Amino acid sequence: MDEIEFSSTGSGWGPRSEVLAVGWGNSCETVRWLLPRGLLNSCPAGVASCPASSCPFPSPRSPRLTLLESVLLLGPRPTTGGMEFSELIRTGRAQAKLLRGPEAPPLRGTLCVTGHHLLLSPGPQGTSDLWLLLLRSVDSIEKRVSGDSGTITLRCKDLRVLQLDIEGVEATLDIARSIEALSSLESVITSFPFFYRPKGLRLGDAWHFHPPERYYKRVARETNAWRLSEVNEDFSLCLSYPRAVIVPRAVDDDALARCARFRQGGRFPVLSYHHAPSGTVLLRSSQPLTGPQKRRCAEDEELLRAVLAGARPGAPGFILDTRSAQAAKQARVTGGGTEAKAAYPGWKRLHRPLERGRPLQESFVRLVEACGDLEQSMDGWLSQLEACHWLAHVKEALSTACLAARGVEREEACVLVHGAEGTDSTLLVTSLAQLILDPLSRTMTGFQELVEREWIQAGHPFQLRCAHSAFSHACPKHEAPTFLLFLDCVWQLGRQFPLSLEFGEGLLLALFEHAYASPFGTFLCSSEKERCLCEVRTRTHSLWSGLNQPKVRRKLRNPLYVPNPLAIWPSVEPQSLRLWQGLFLRWIRPPEPSQVAWEKVWQRLASKEKTEGCEPTSKPQL
Amino acid sequence: MEHIRTTKVEQVKLLDRFSTSNKSLTGTLYLTATHLLFIDSHQKETWILHHHIALVEKLALTTSGCPLVIQCKNFRIVHFIVPRERDCHDIYNSLLQLSKQAKYEDLYAFSYNPKQNDSERLQGWELIDLAEEYKRMGVPNSNWQLSDANREYKICETYPKELYVPRIASKPIIVGSSKFRSKGRFPVLSYYHQNKEAAICRCSQPLSGFSARCLEDEHLLQAISKANPVNRYMYVMDTRPKHRMQSWWATQKDIGRIIVRISSKIWNDEKIRESDEKKRLNAMANRAAGKGYENEDNYSNIRFQFVGIENIHVMRSSLQKLLEVNGTKGLSVSDFYSGLESSGWLRHIKAVMDAAIFLAKAIMVENASVLVHCSDGWDRTSQVCSLGSLLLDSYYRTIKGFMVLIEKDWISFGHKFSERCGHLDGDPKEVSPVFTQFLECVWHLTEQFPQAFEFNEAFLLQIHEHIHSCQFGNFLGNCQKEREELKLKEKTYSLWPFLLDDQKKYLNPLYSYKSPKFAVLEPNTVSFNFKFWRNMYHQFDRTLHPRQSVFNVIMNMDEQNQQLEKDIKDLESKIKQCKNKQTDGILTKELLHSVHPESPTLKTSLCFKEQTLLPVNHALRTIEGSNPADNRYSEYAEEFSKSEPGVVSLEYGVARMTC
Numbered sequence A: 001m002d003e004i005e006f007s008s009t010g011s012g013w014g015p016r017s018e019v020l021a022v023g024w025g026n027s028c029e030t031v032r033w034l035l036p037r038g039l040l041n042s043c044p045a046g047v048a049s050c051p052a053s054s055c056p057f058p059s060p061r062s063p064r065l066t067l068l069e070s071v072l073l074l075g076p077r078p079t080t081g082g083m084e085f086s087e088l089i090r091t092g093r094a095q096a097k098l099l100r101g102p103e104a105p106p107l108r109g110t111l112c113v114t115g116h117h118l119l120l121s122p123g124p125q126g127t128s129d130l131w132l133l134l135l136r137s138v139d140s141i142e143k144r145v146s147g148d149s150g151t152i153t154l155r156c157k158d159l160r161v162l163q164l165d166i167e168g169v170e171a172t173l174d175i176a177r178s179i180e181a182l183s184s185l186e187s188v189i190t191s192f193p194f195f196y197r198p199k200g201l202r203l204g205d206a207w208h209f210h211p212p213e214r215y216y217k218r219v220a221r222e223t224n225a226w227r228l229s230e231v232n233e234d235f236s237l238c239l240s241y242p243r244a245v246i247v248p249r250a251v252d253d254d255a256l257a258r259c260a261r262f263r264q265g266g267r268f269p270v271l272s273y274h275h276a277p278s279g280t281v282l283l284r285s286s287q288p289l290t291g292p293q294k295r296r297c298a299e300d301e302e303l304l305r306a307v308l309a310g311a312r313p314g315a316p317g318f319i320l321d322t323r324s325a326q327a328a329k330q331a332r333v334t335g336g337g338t339e340a341k342a343a344y345p346g347w348k349r350l351h352r353p354l355e356r357g358r359p360l361q362e363s364f365v366r367l368v369e370a371c372g373d374l375e376q377s378m379d380g381w382l383s384q385l386e387a388c389h390w391l392a393h394v395k396e397a398l399s400t401a402c403l404a405a406r407g408v409e410r411e412e413a414c415v416l417v418h419g420a421e422g423t424d425s426t427l428l429v430t431s432l433a434q435l436i437l438d439p440l441s442r443t444m445t446g447f448q449e450l451v452e453r454e455w456i457q458a459g460h461p462f463q464l465r466c467a468h469s470a471f472s473h474a475c476p477k478h479e480a481p482t483f484l485l486f487l488d489c490v491w492q493l494g495r496q497f498p499l500s501l502e503f504g505e506g507l508l509l510a511l512f513e514h515a516y517a518s519p520f521g522t523f524l525c526s527s528e529k530e531r532c533l534c535e536v537r538t539r540t541h542s543l544w545s546g547l548n549q550p551k552v553r554r555k556l557r558n559p560l561y562v563p564n565p566l567a568i569w570p571s572v573e574p575q576s577l578r579l580w581q582g583l584f585l586r587w588i589r590p591p592e593p594s595q596v597a598w599e600k601v602w603q604r605l606a607s608k609e610k611t612e613g614c615e616p617t618s619k620p621q622l
Numbered sequence B: 001m002e003h004i005r006t007t008k009v010e011q012v013k014l015l016d017r018f019s020t021s022n023k024s025l026t027g028t029l030y031l032t033a034t035h036l037l038f039i040d041s042h043q044k045e046t047w048i049l050h051h052h053i054a055l056v057e058k059l060a061l062t063t064s065g066c067p068l069v070i071q072c073k074n075f076r077i078v079h080f081i082v083p084r085e086r087d088c089h090d091i092y093n094s095l096l097q098l099s100k101q102a103k104y105e106d107l108y109a110f111s112y113n114p115k116q117n118d119s120e121r122l123q124g125w126e127l128i129d130l131a132e133e134y135k136r137m138g139v140p141n142s143n144w145q146l147s148d149a150n151r152e153y154k155i156c157e158t159y160p161k162e163l164y165v166p167r168i169a170s171k172p173i174i175v176g177s178s179k180f181r182s183k184g185r186f187p188v189l190s191y192y193h194q195n196k197e198a199a200i201c202r203c204s205q206p207l208s209g210f211s212a213r214c215l216e217d218e219h220l221l222q223a224i225s226k227a228n229p230v231n232r233y234m235y236v237m238d239t240r241p242k243h244r245m246q247s248w249w250a251t252q253k254d255i256g257r258i259i260v261r262i263s264s265k266i267w268n269d270e271k272i273r274e275s276d277e278k279k280r281l282n283a284m285a286n287r288a289a290g291k292g293y294e295n296e297d298n299y300s301n302i303r304f305q306f307v308g309i310e311n312i313h314v315m316r317s318s319l320q321k322l323l324e325v326n327g328t329k330g331l332s333v334s335d336f337y338s339g340l341e342s343s344g345w346l347r348h349i350k351a352v353m354d355a356a357i358f359l360a361k362a363i364m365v366e367n368a369s370v371l372v373h374c375s376d377g378w379d380r381t382s383q384v385c386s387l388g389s390l391l392l393d394s395y396y397r398t399i400k401g402f403m404v405l406i407e408k409d410w411i412s413f414g415h416k417f418s419e420r421c422g423h424l425d426g427d428p429k430e431v432s433p434v435f436t437q438f439l440e441c442v443w444h445l446t447e448q449f450p451q452a453f454e455f456n457e458a459f460l461l462q463i464h465e466h467i468h469s470c471q472f473g474n475f476l477g478n479c480q481k482e483r484e485e486l487k488l489k490e491k492t493y494s495l496w497p498f499l500l501d502d503q504k505k506y507l508n509p510l511y512s513y514k515s516p517k518f519a520v521l522e523p524n525t526v527s528f529n530f531k532f533w534r535n536m537y538h539q540f541d542r543t544l545h546p547r548q549s550v551f552n553v554i555m556n557m558d559e560q561n562q563q564l565e566k567d568i569k570d571l572e573s574k575i576k577q578c579k580n581k582q583t584d585g586i587l588t589k590e591l592l593h594s595v596h597p598e599s600p601t602l603k604t605s606l607c608f609k610e611q612t613l614l615p616v617n618h619a620l621r622t623i624e625g626s627n628p629a630d631n632r633y634s635e636y637a638e639e640f641s642k643s644e645p646g647v648v649s650l651e652y653g654v655a656r657m658t659c
Helices: A016-037 A067-073 A169-183 A211-222 A253-261 A298-310 A325-334 A357-372 A378-388 A390-409 A425-437 A444-456 A482-496 A505-516 A528-533 A543-547 A550-556 A593-612 B085-099 B118-125 B130-137 B171-180 B215-226 B242-251 B253-266 B271-288 B312-326 B333-343 B345-364 B380-392 B399-412 B434-448 B457-469 B480-486 B496-501 B550-583 B589-594 B600-625 B633-641
Strands: A093-099 A107-113 A117-121 A131-134 A138-146 A149-156 A161-167 A226-229 A245-248 A270-275 A280-284 A317-321 A347-351 A414-418 B008-015 B024-031 B035-040 B045-049 B053-058 B066-072 B077-082 B144-147 B163-166 B188-193 B198-203 B234-238 B302-306 B369-373 B649-651 B654-656
Touching: A093 A169, A107 A169, A138 A169, A149 A169, A161 A169, A211 A226, A211 A245, A211 A270, A211 A444, A245 A298, A253 A298, A270 A390, A270 A425, A280 A298, A280 A390, A280 A425, A298 A317, A298 A414, A317 A390, A357 A378, A357 A390, A357 A482, A378 A390, A378 B333, A378 B345, A390 A414, A390 A425, A390 A482, A390 B333, A414 A425, A425 A444, A425 A482, A444 A482, A444 A505, A444 A543, A482 A505, A505 A543, A505 A550, A543 A550, B008 B035, B024 B077, B024 B085, B053 B085, B066 B085, B077 B085, B118 B496, B130 B188, B130 B399, B144 B188, B163 B215, B171 B215, B188 B380, B198 B345, B198 B380, B215 B234, B215 B369, B234 B345, B312 B333, B312 B345, B312 B434, B333 B345, B345 B369, B345 B380, B345 B434, B369 B380, B380 B399, B380 B434, B399 B434, B399 B457, B399 B496, B434 B457, B457 B496
Parallel strands: A280 A414, A317 A347, A317 A414, B198 B369, B234 B302, B234 B369
Antiparallel strands: A093 A107, A093 A161, A107 A117, A117 A131, A138 A149, A149 A161, A226 A245, A245 A270, A270 A280, B008 B024, B008 B077, B024 B035, B035 B045, B053 B066, B066 B077, B144 B163, B163 B188, B188 B198, B649 B654
């Protein structure tokens, strides 16, 4: 499967049956191989099915398929039972008009629903390219019928709102039902990333960095107190940790195993960041399972003692709990709790409550709602901005991260961050603190590694958190825009330090889009274990290799970047924080003037390069 | 000098405005005839001009000393702690005297001496020539002419001498109209749009009384509409909000009742006309008091339009509320936005902007002339006329053009700078941030159109600084007549040449004057385009600002590019020379030397490298300035030592073991 490349040229489609046969054969095998081992239950790819009709389209950025070709792909295909996409597709095609907001002109043509895409072919007279929308990125759908035509409003996960005017009532209802069914498929292995084969990328060379291992190399250069442990090789200790984690050298794997039993979800304290200048570290974990009996765990205490011993002598330790003191105490009833003061000498606990879960999702929904209302008065806008609390969450997240960073740098202390599960606000704090402290994480490569290491591999449940965006009518279960909050905080940092981040707003926007719906496999699944089960690494392409193609990478770069070896301490006053218009108003207002200005900056840089006759000075580090 | 009792106080503490932990700098406070100066232990100087001081407060004595809070008109707030109460009292009293002068002659401008001779000073005053500006607009022409009616300020004291009026408006008409208008401010030309042949005119409200009309005024308006050969209709914009007129009417109950009685008889049955009637009633009520607006029945070819900009008192208290919110220590995001909302400041800014857009559209789309007025025609009218011209004419978006615009629509047409800025000890109810609002509107435009303006934010801030500083003569006095009496041109200096000399600081590196896109600006006033102007209202609170400036880097880059392009040209010309000489067949030793590695090529590349280091250094400096101790979350960090004393204590951002 790894060498297969689909191309959209005529010859590429010729031996279609062979190519696909290889593909299907493989995937079926995988499923069959998985089933007996009973692993599918824990895999979100719950439905063990073979994708019957699917569309291995090239990148949506270069849609050069004709409608005929794409429809051919959807034709009847021998299947091995189970659900078929074709069963979900009620109608093949319809005539439609697409309205894409106030700026873009409307498109007319033939609308067609395929297994993964909605496509609009401009018809014979149309000269423009095929228009494609990944069905997975549809957040909510609204249909309205009047007379002999209908209107479908699609609200996408990237906050775009599209309107389709379709001829024929039946066609409208059928298309709406098809989109509804296909966009909410929960199976992972039948999702588009498993069929996406962009030109210029090859499977296999995609996941070119393995962050824990790679990061360990850096830590090992700086200190000898830590080691790379493969105790979680088979994910038996912790479901949401990667195979390899960095732990104190003084603690052996058996102790780690006992430690894991004392922490929720097995997330024992591991190294998140080693701050070389002060020789101290940032750790993360989940809450200890002290419970109402105030249980203790000798190995856990030993581990934290070893952390302090490995740092500068006399270094204090701080445990930063992202819940309020009261919430932490209440968690004891359900078996959780906090570290007892007496049990962890040298460690002091701080509580900085951060919002998470449903309130955060509601805040996001309210903000997007407010942004969609163009007619409201000045007072209405300001009061909505206040009432949604989004910027308050940004402020809290940033100031907590600053507190953690300050503990590491100024107090020269070791800081352990955890909340309850340790997969949301914990990661928010540790990753932001690193961005503040570590100049390497502010480079293009470094930031991608940070996201991979501190979010994807650290077990942020993307599959659950990003299942729906702000438009979904469904009652949120596990959805929360924690990752978006992180991106917003990074954007605020970038606004306050416009020269210190190597990447621009474009990368943050791309990450937001891909986290919610993507043709790449990077943000699939909720943990490393699931990704291994679904063979995400071998069967999908990595977003990172997509983003690091020279052409794309160039666009995401911050042209004004100057390496800055110091920590960047942002201001968290409300006067210094701004609404991220580039994201929340991206599709609502015309391109922001600052973007126009940026283009001019690019021009200047280009002319500078021309006069200088060489590449710009910034070089990717690492 | 007689007010100064103490010139120097040592061991004074300067508190950080936003710190909740009483973090402070210790230094020495000096009091001079013009400035208050604080030099801290790092030799950093803080200068405060006496004229900038809006309010001095002496707070209750504390254990560490006597607190003295000074609020400035440029939104700087400093909080000193003077160790001895007597010193504090002396300084307090001196500042009270020095910040409020009773006479113009005591203002700084009359003693300020930038070491220029008389001819240089006069040249400076002649830099902005309004006659030249009207010529640029295309007047006088066949429809508009210069009127000498106000030559001795006979008709209107607050207008300039040179006024442009329709050619067909005779002197008796002008005189008659001026008698009908409040303060004699009759309709005159403010801006002439050459392509559309439409005009922006300005005046004050008519004193129409209950049923009075003025034929001359009607003639003058007709003349204005006739001066526009394309569209005979003209707009009359009353910049006051309708509801103001209504509430004003409520105070005039008696008159109101009579009118209601009369009108109910007339339109008893016609319920359809009710809303129309109400509008008319208000107008009538205003007219009854001798003030109001034009009766559409009496004027032919006019369309009446209200745009709701509030009066100076509303604006003053709105700004006051805004500053109160922002000055709060430990402000939360919710409090900030609800405070911003309840202050109404951005709503007022939007109203001014909307009015200007209406005006620009009337000219661009409908080709109609517009007459703008408010009550006296020197506050809201100035805002709307100047902002409207700024939208229409790209010249006003250059550095020089913006100076001309301020000179024309604000200074010469009698915006009462001295009263509105409180230059002298006068009526506090006359103070109002009308001009500040104008600058803020311009700033919002620069945010929406970053490439349309030749100047940057620093230019606007500098102008704002000087309308209060009284360092230059431009903004002293309330009208041209007063300025002539003060002999400002002989005794003081003009601000503009000094700003032009420093032009480099105020240039917008993204300015593209050629782009036809920016001929006429069409701003979008959807609510989310209005943001809090942090750099104005927190100009001196450095901790709130972005830590690095993109502008500076782009400026440096531009300079480098220019330098390099120059080098390329030099080298190319050298190569040409070489080739010429080679064709001559002579290759001299000297020429060989010039293509040697030690030629200018290398030198330029070296100089280039040095230059690239500059932004880096700059970045380092600014980032060092942004240490976490400056930020509010540092106070959270005190929790590090709160519950367990003896672990760490924080002071001045340095961790120290205490136990």
